[in-house]
Amino acid sequence: MHRNPSLLFRAAASLLRPATGTPPPLPAPPQRRLLLFPAHHHHQRARAFSAAAAAGDYGKDVDEVNRKFAEAREEIEAAMDSKETVYFDEEAACARDAAGEALSAYESLLERLPPAEADSLRRSMGLKMEQLKAELNQLDE
Numbered sequence: 001m002h003r004n005p006s007l008l009f010r011a012a013a014s015l016l017r018p019a020t021g022t023p024p025p026l027p028a029p030p031q032r033r034l035l036l037f038p039a040h041h042h043h044q045r046a047r048a049f050s051a052a053a054a055a056g057d058y059g060k061d062v063d064e065v066n067r068k069f070a071e072a073r074e075e076i077e078a079a080m081d082s083k084e085t086v087y088f089d090e091e092a093a094c095a096r097d098a099a100g101e102a103l104s105a106y107e108s109l110l111e112r113l114p115p116a117e118a119d120s121l122r123r124s125m126g127l128k129m130e131q132l133k134a135e136l137n138q139l140d141e
Contacts, residue, residue: 058117061109062125068102069128075099076135092139099136103129 075098079091106129110118 065105068105072098072102079139099132
């Protein structure tokens with residue numbers, strides 16, 4: 001260590017100070033726009049069930065169908081992983097039950113929705129439900 005460390009600190013600080021009396025002003029930060037999407041695009045998906053929400057609270061039911069769909073997919077995946085093992089029959093039964101719950105919740109929700117909202121739900125979730133049926137059929141192959 002240097003014999004006089006405070007002398008070193010003062011010398012370093014003097015190098016950081018500007019040579020003139022007052023430092024130049026800092027430039028203003030650039031203006032940033034935080035909008036990533038046009039305002040009408042941001043809530044486009046949320047509006048799909050706005051009429052249904054006014055008629056009743058279907059958003060929670062849609063979330064429940066999505067949750068059951070995800071659980072069914074996980075059960076099918078677990079069953080497929082256990083194929084050709086002693087656990088397959090039990091895993092496949094759980095997967096069939098979970099898929100049945102998801103599909104019946106979807107059908108039940110479709111029956112309760114007004115026709116326009118039911119069509120919208122079919123467009124947004126119909127392919128997922130068909131995918132679930134196809135994956136379930138793979139268990140029997």
